[in-house]
Amino acid sequence: MENQDLLNDPMILREIIMDHYKYPHNHSLVSSTAYRSRHMASASCIDDITVEAKINDGVIEDIRFDGIACTISTASTSIMTELLRGKTTEEAKEIIANYFSMVDGLEYNADLLEEAVAMKNVYKQANRIKCATIGWRAIDQIIKESEESNG
Amino acid sequence: MLDIAAIRKDFPMFENNPDLIYFDNGASTLKPKPVIDAVVDFYARHTSNVHRGDYPIARLNDELYDGTRDIFARFLNCSPQEVAFTHNVSASMNEIIFGAAKAFMNPGDVILTTQNEHASNIMPWFKVQRDFGVKVEYIPTDVQGVVSVEDFEKAMHDGVRAVCVAQQTNVLAAVQPVKEMARIAHEHGALMIVDGAQSVPHMKTDVKDLDIDFLGFSGHKMCGPGGTGVLWGRYELLEKIDPMIYGGDMNARFYADGKMLLQEPPMKFEYGTPNIEGVIGLGAAAEYLMKIGMDNIHAYEKELGDYFRGRMKEIDTITLYNPDSTAGVVTFNVKDVFAQDTANFLATKGIAVRSGNHCAKILDGIIGTNSTVRASLYFYNTFEEVDRFVEAVKEVTLENAVSIFF
Known part of the structure; x- marks a missing residue:
C-alpha cells in the first residue's frame, strides 16, 4: 500500500495512537538553558505536560516533553515532537496551522501532517480537542516566543 | 423500602434520555418535577x-x-x-x-x-x-x-x-x-x-x-x-x-x-x-x-453502593481506590487506561461519569495517582444500571478506548 493509503486505514491510525501512548517518543526533559520550555498545566483540569524545544537560527533542533496526560494528549504530543524536529520554524508554523485546521474539522493538507492525521476524527468528540492540541499549542507558543526574542 | 420505579417517574431526564446511565451525581444531580415546576412557575406566574x-x-x-x-x-x-x-x-x-x-x-x-x-x-x-x-x-x-x-x-x-x-x-x-x-x-x-x-x-x-x-x-x-x-x-x-x-x-x-x-x-x-x-x-x-426520607436515601445508596463495589471487585483489570466506602461512590481506574479515556469510552455506552482529579489536587500523595474515574450514585439509580455499568467497564481496554475515534 502507498503511504497515504496506510494513513487512511483506521486500524493503522489506531495503532499509531496506541503506540505513541505506550511508548512516547522524546519523552524526557533535558531542562537545559539551550531549550525554551512551556508548562501546560492550566489548559485543562487533568492534563499536565511540559514541552521544551531547542531552536537555533530558525531551525527546531530538538523537541521533548514529559507529564501526565491521556492517550490523545500523549500521542498527539509525541507525534508532534517527531514531525517538527529538524524543521524550520516557518515549515513548522505551516504544519501547525494545518494540524489546528484538522482538529477543528476544517480543510487541511494531509501530506504535511504524516502520522498526525491519526487525530483527524478527534473533532467529533469536542471535549477531546483540547487534549489533541495541548502539546501543539505549547510548541506554537515556544516558536512565537523565539521569534519575538530574535526579532 | 424505596419505590425506585415511582421515584424515577418524578425525573423527566429519564423519560427524555431513556438510555442514559447517570452516575455523575457527585458533580450534579437530576431535578424532580416539583423543583422544575417551582422554577417554571416563578417565571410563568x-x-x-x-x-x-x-x-x-x-x-x-x-x-x-x-x-x-x-x-x-x-x-x-x-x-x-x-x-x-x-x-x-x-x-x-x-x-x-x-x-x-x-x-x-x-x-x-x-x-x-x-x-x-x-x-x-x-x-x-x-x-x-x-x-x-x-x-x-x-x-x-x-x-x-x-x-x-x-x-x-x-x-x-x-x-x-x-x-x-x-x-x-x-x-x-x-x-x-x-x-x-x-x-x-x-x-x-x-x-x-x-x-x-x-x-x-x-x-x-x-x-x-x-x-x-x-x-x-x-x-x-x-x-x-x-x-x-x-x-x-x-x-x-x-x-x-x-x-x-x-x-x-x-x-x-x-x-x-x-x-x-x-x-x-x-x-x-x-x-x-x-x-x-x-x-x-x-x-x-x-x-x-x-x-422520601434522608435515612431511606442513605440506606438505599449504601446497599446499592455495596452491590456496586462487590461487582467491580470481580473485574481483574480494575483498581478500586475506595473499596471500603460506605457511600454510593466508586472511584477506580482500569489497568493501563487513562481515566479520561475510560470516561470517554463509557460515554459511548450512554454512561455519564467524572474523570480527572475532581478538583482535589493534593490527594495524589495519598492514593498514588492523580487521575481517577468516579461513578457516583443517587437514590434514583438502580441495580440494573449498576449491572449495565459493570458490563461496559469490562469492555474498557486501551484498544477500545482509542477505537472510539475511528
Whole structure:
C-alpha cells in the first residue's frame, strides 16, 4: 500500500495512537538553558505536560516533553515532537496551522501532517480537542516566543 | 423500602434520555418535577424581585424565598435565622473561611484540615495562610481518605483555632467522624467547620446533633437548581463574622462618613438580588428529599453502593481506590487506561461519569495517582444500571478506548 493509503486505514491510525501512548517518543526533559520550555498545566483540569524545544537560527533542533496526560494528549504530543524536529520554524508554523485546521474539522493538507492525521476524527468528540492540541499549542507558543526574542 | 420505579417517574431526564446511565451525581444531580415546576412557575406566574415590592406577587415571592429558610430549619434541625443562601458551596466556604479567619484568628494560629479536600475547602485557607499568617496543618488519613479519631486527637493541639473538613470527601467518599471531631475540637477551643457538599444530599444532617459551628453545601447536588448554595452557622457566630461582599439588600443604613449598618444574619450574607427562583426551587428539593426520607436515601445508596463495589471487585483489570466506602461512590481506574479515556469510552455506552482529579489536587500523595474515574450514585439509580455499568467497564481496554475515534 502507498503511504497515504496506510494513513487512511483506521486500524493503522489506531495503532499509531496506541503506540505513541505506550511508548512516547522524546519523552524526557533535558531542562537545559539551550531549550525554551512551556508548562501546560492550566489548559485543562487533568492534563499536565511540559514541552521544551531547542531552536537555533530558525531551525527546531530538538523537541521533548514529559507529564501526565491521556492517550490523545500523549500521542498527539509525541507525534508532534517527531514531525517538527529538524524543521524550520516557518515549515513548522505551516504544519501547525494545518494540524489546528484538522482538529477543528476544517480543510487541511494531509501530506504535511504524516502520522498526525491519526487525530483527524478527534473533532467529533469536542471535549477531546483540547487534549489533541495541548502539546501543539505549547510548541506554537515556544516558536512565537523565539521569534519575538530574535526579532 | 424505596419505590425506585415511582421515584424515577418524578425525573423527566429519564423519560427524555431513556438510555442514559447517570452516575455523575457527585458533580450534579437530576431535578424532580416539583423543583422544575417551582422554577417554571416563578417565571410563568409570579416573577418579581424580593424584599422591595409592595404588590401581591412580590409579597408571594418574599414568602416563598424567606420561607425556604423554614424548610431548611427542618432539614438541618436549626433556626431559620441561621440559614443564608449563597450561589454555591464555594461561595459558602469562602464566606465562612474568610469571615472566621478575620474574626477569630491571629497570625500563627493553626487550622487543621486534610489532603482530601476539594479546592473550595482548601484554597481559601491557602489564601488566608498567605495573607493573614494563619498556618494550615494536615490531619493524616488512611489510603481511602478516612480520618481516625485517634489520628485526629494526635494532630490536635492548643494552637489549633479551627478544624475544617468535608464530611464526605468528593473523590473517595470518605465519611469523616465529624461529631467526634467537633467534640474534640471544642475541647481545645477550636471551631468545627464542615463542607457538606457531598454529604448533605445523601444523609440526614442534624447540626445540633453533630454540634458543629459552620456548614456549607450546594443546592444543585441535592436535586436543586444551579447557582444555589447554603451557608449555615451558629447564630452568635454569624453575628460576629463579616460578610465578604457588600451591596444591595444586605445593608440597613450607610452614611456619608462611611459608617455602615448591616442587616442582621442571615440577610447580611445575601448581597444584591439573589437567585430567587433557584432558592424557591431549592426549597422544593429539600421538601422532596425529606418526603422520601434522608435515612431511606442513605440506606438505599449504601446497599446499592455495596452491590456496586462487590461487582467491580470481580473485574481483574480494575483498581478500586475506595473499596471500603460506605457511600454510593466508586472511584477506580482500569489497568493501563487513562481515566479520561475510560470516561470517554463509557460515554459511548450512554454512561455519564467524572474523570480527572475532581478538583482535589493534593490527594495524589495519598492514593498514588492523580487521575481517577468516579461513578457516583443517587437514590434514583438502580441495580440494573449498576449491572449495565459493570458490563461496559469490562469492555474498557486501551484498544477500545482509542477505537472510539475511528
